[in-house]
Amino acid sequence: MSDLNKLTIAGARDALAKGETSAVELTEACLSAIDASGALNAFVHNTPEKAREMARAADARLKAGEAAPMTGIPVGVKDLFCVRDVPSQSASRILEGFLPQYESTVTQNLWDQGAVLLGKLNQDEFGMGSSTENSVYGATVNPWKLGDGVARTSGGSSGGSAAAVAADLCLGATATDTGGSIRQPAAFTGTVGLRPTYGRVSRWGVIAYASSLDQAGPITKTVRDAAIMLGAMASVDPKDSTSADRPVPDYEAALTGDIRGKRIGIPREYRIEGLSEEIDALWSQTAQMLKDAGAEIVDISLPHAKYALPAYYVIAPAEASSNLARYDGVRYGRRAKLGAGDGVVEMYENTRAEGFGPEVQRRIMVGTYVLSAGFYDAYYNRARKVRALIKGDFDQAYASGIDAILAPTTPSAAFALGSNDASNPVEMYLNDVFTVTLNLAGLPGISVPVGLDRQGLPLGMQLIGRPWDEGNLLNLAQGLESAAGFTAKPSRWW
Numbered sequence: 001m002s003d004l005n006k007l008t009i010a011g012a013r014d015a016l017a018k019g020e021t022s023a024v025e026l027t028e029a030c031l032s033a034i035d036a037s038g039a040l041n042a043f044v045h046n047t048p049e050k051a052r053e054m055a056r057a058a059d060a061r062l063k064a065g066e067a068a069p070m071t072g073i074p075v076g077v078k079d080l081f082c083v084r085d086v087p088s089q090s091a092s093r094i095l096e097g098f099l100p101q102y103e104s105t106v107t108q109n110l111w112d113q114g115a116v117l118l119g120k121l122n123q124d125e126f127g128m129g130s131s132t133e134n135s136v137y138g139a140t141v142n143p144w145k146l147g148d149g150v151a152r153t154s155g156g157s158s159g160g161s162a163a164a165v166a167a168d169l170c171l172g173a174t175a176t177d178t179g180g181s182i183r184q185p186a187a188f189t190g191t192v193g194l195r196p197t198y199g200r201v202s203r204w205g206v207i208a209y210a211s212s213l214d215q216a217g218p219i220t221k222t223v224r225d226a227a228i229m230l231g232a233m234a235s236v237d238p239k240d241s242t243s244a245d246r247p248v249p250d251y252e253a254a255l256t257g258d259i260r261g262k263r264i265g266i267p268r269e270y271r272i273e274g275l276s277e278e279i280d281a282l283w284s285q286t287a288q289m290l291k292d293a294g295a296e297i298v299d300i301s302l303p304h305a306k307y308a309l310p311a312y313y314v315i316a317p318a319e320a321s322s323n324l325a326r327y328d329g330v331r332y333g334r335r336a337k338l339g340a341g342d343g344v345v346e347m348y349e350n351t352r353a354e355g356f357g358p359e360v361q362r363r364i365m366v367g368t369y370v371l372s373a374g375f376y377d378a379y380y381n382r383a384r385k386v387r388a389l390i391k392g393d394f395d396q397a398y399a400s401g402i403d404a405i406l407a408p409t410t411p412s413a414a415f416a417l418g419s420n421d422a423s424n425p426v427e428m429y430l431n432d433v434f435t436v437t438l439n440l441a442g443l444p445g446i447s448v449p450v451g452l453d454r455q456g457l458p459l460g461m462q463l464i465g466r467p468w469d470e471g472n473l474l475n476l477a478q479g480l481e482s483a484a485g486f487t488a489k490p491s492r493w494w
Contacts (some may be wrong), residue, residue, distance in 0.1 A: 027055035106206065155410075305437050314383035
């Protein structure tokens with residue numbers, strides 16, 4: 001078979017089961033694609049020898065008839081997942097040289113199923129960003145490039161994961177979503193991005209940004225692939241106190257394709273001022289697609305949604321300032337060179353000044369400010385109360401019989417790298433306007449590519465599901481995927 005790297009996870013699994021290809025052949029096809037993809041800057045730590053070794057082990061497992069759904073499937077791993085003896089820097093200078101001697105639960109679950117590690121993927125530093133420009137490795141370039149030759153963002157912070165899947169460098173990739181970092185990159189690259197319910201997938205061994213918001217999930221080529229990969233990634237984990245003690249269902253079995261009678265809510269508060277006519281029209285078209293497939297479309301209200309963005313940008317930096325206090329140059333990672341007479345205070349100050357990029361420094365300072373005496377109640381405590389109100393809005397909507405909520409994933413298609421004013425970070429933060437609400441509420445969400453804008457760039461729509469109801473959410477997403485019939489791929493230029 002030619003172009004093995006272009007297979008879906010489901011397609012590759014079936015081909016492996018039938019003996020039409022081998023894990024080694026599949027892996028070599030992906031490694032060749034990665035070698036030729038330097039212009040994208042998606043992979044930042046390649047592990048070709050490890051990949052070949054894992055592929056050989058997967059083939060032995062297939063031969064013995066002991067295959068799991070992910071056996072022999074080559075995947076990329078976002079840089080903030082700790083992988084034993086593989087650099088895991090979270091795209092930060094401060095973790096330079098860090099080689100974990102342990103394995104994150106998510107990656108261990110994948111290796112236990114026989115998946116193959118191709119390498120680590122680019123991201124925004126510590127997951128802080130919407131464009132993968134805040135990375136010690138440099139920016140990732142979106143595989144989608146128009147005739148104007150402009151390099152566009154692949155989104156953030158999981159821009160490397162989305163670009164790698166869109167460019168067929170791997171069959172699927174792990175990612176994390178704190179405020180939209182799975183769904184926004186997926187929308188920008190024409191891929192599927194699934195953020196599970198908070199607690200469904202273990203956070204142990206995942207380098208933290210904001211602990212009450214971070215959630216790992218897959219970026220894949222299809223909804224079916226997302227179901228397969230989530231089933232492998234999810235587990236109950238005693239090492240993670242926020243991991244839910246719930247059995248992991250068979251998500252692929254939930255894909256019946258029948259969405260008749262399902263009630264889909266359209267939140268009127270998401271029709272924000274300045275929403276492009278193109279996105280608005282696509283939203284209406286998508287709702288009609290679901291209606292034609294048998295779903296009922298219902299107007300709903302999420303009255304506190306308009307406060308989600310400011311609440312998120314208080315809570316997330318506050319948690320970041322606490323989580324990132326551990327990086328001091330003492331035990332691991334980068335340590336600044338000290339001058340004559342410098343002591344431990346200078347070591348801390350210089351290490352952190354050198355190690356953290358400007359956006360990370362900004363969020364640490366914001367977080368420290370909102371947690372400080374005199375401002376705690378005015379900012380952090382108030383944001384926590386708003387968060388509770390937002391969750392209450394969703395609870396009320398679902399209690400009224402709504403099965404899922406439909407909204408745009410992003411306010412625009414992928415923008416040009418360097419186009420956002422670095423002196424005005426709020427401009428970049430507005431990319432998260434449609435995604436942060438469900439993170440604050442801990443809900444699952446999935447972005448599905450549904451069309452192209454007038455320039456020819458992909459646009460995604462997201463479905464927000466009930467808590468712990470990823471099976472139904474995936475089934476609805478598959479119904480939308482089938483109705484939209486999105487098959488466009490970026491023209492190869494790299």
